[in-house]
Amino acid sequence: MPTRGGSIRLFRIFGIEVFLHWSWFLVAVYEVQMMRSRYSSLAWPVLEYLGLFAMVTMHEFGHALACRQTGGVAEKIFLWPLGGIAFVSPPPRPGAMLWSIAAGPLVNVALVPIFWIALHLAANAGWPNDNLDAFLVLTWLGRINLGLLIFNLLPIYPLDGGQILRSLLWFPFGEIRSLFIATAIGLAGGAALLLAAVWFQSFWIGFMAFFLLSRAIVGWKQARYLRAEEAEQTRVLAPELPEKKALL
Template identity: 35%
Template sequence: MSAPGISLAQQAGGALGRVGEILAKPIPLGQLFSIPIELHASFFIVLGLQLLTSIPQGGWAVLLWSLVLGPMLLATVLIHELGHCLAARQVGAHVSGILLWPLGGLAFIGQTPSPKADAWVALAGPLTHIPQVLVWLLLLLPVYHADTGSWAVKLYVPYPEAAHFLHALFACGVIINISLFAFNLLVPAYPLDGGRLLVDGLLWAGVAPRRTAWITICVAVPLGLGVMVYGFYPHFQMVTIMVAGFILFATFQLFQALRADALPRHPLFAAAYNSGGAAAGATGGAGAGGHEGPYFKFDSVVVDSAGVGVGAAGAPPAQHQLPPH
């Protein structure tokens, strides 16, 4: 029975609002290296949906696979984010924390002191995948030999039934980390790590910030459109389309900052202006304040029935900001 004077629609709206408030609150997971780590509540919704769809796709083996793979992906992303955070501390930047959510990870990092320092922070995340690949490969070798009788490993993910479950899991760990390493470094589209390295390299070489911004835009737009096309063809891939959308959105924000002569306040270029280097002096730009925001990256990996695909999102859930630690 509804409350007097309150319609069912209003009650439903209030209930949905309370659910939204619950989902908007991240779950503290503790700290690593004194860095607060939080998990967005929507992760459990996505995991639940994946579990519900896994049994019709392949039975209990796929259900168990989903239960194990989710935490493994989160751990991979967390290590990547820790790489960024520890490198940021090394160069003197403030680190507020890390947020994990279904489509990736966010490291909240303050302004780095120079483009050279920012390049090291950008590179540190992908570099964490090298030791991770080695660990997963060492785990895979004896299992692969037991399955095939050979020590010459060929990377593939078998069906995760009981007889090949560990083989599938360890091979997936290797492939995920190789894919993330390559995707983050070899696609020079902002806000990917490769895009940040492109900007930092140009600024470090003395290219003026405005010219660097135009180069970044001209590189990111066709790459973003290409990723968008790939998301629709040959198979519809929602996560890939989200990746493309975020690349284009971040590039549009950079274009707006360029048109408004606000590059000194953009997180990509604030260090160049504040460091007082040749690039900053060439434009006569004013120094920016100590801006701190999420260090956007595409760090999530999505595994579906089509195989292993790299996807992600660097956009944080709305209205969330980690407090300083």
């Protein structure tokens, strides 16, 4: 998990501070080298990688601004090699939670027609012949946006899809049981992702699987804590504190 200690403060917009973890640079150098062969010069893979993280940042701002809209608190966004994390505290209502989570992937949904139109215009302007590198950057960013959208919507807690599932289950099952069900599915999904990492021999899928599993375990423990708290009936006496969430 990225910490504030190892992060650089990039900028602040709408009162939301964006931090970048130092390890991002290491992975960026590696990834840019991997993409190098499909472009004529180094500037283009750098542009593609920066474009990817521009999209990730927009996605996180979707979460943060939607959370604010519901009356919640959202002040920080962290970027690290696996993507972004928006630290948000929406009011403890399923509707507020649902909107704070869904707004992230909705940014990627909004980008789909924008990329489609841009690629269409670029193709008509003759970019595939005259400006191939720029056309490839646009094509790859369009594909990556679609890939990010599909991956984020997998119902594996704490991915957005898993958190959307939890918010929807909150309506019929309540705050605690919905968290138990969603994190149990998240644990199974994380384990499946781990198997996929072994199958494809992919370090990154394995790293992502471990990260998701560790967050799903935290979610499961949180559900147990909430249940114990409810059993003691202290929640009716104590003021209700908004749940702190880390949205991917």
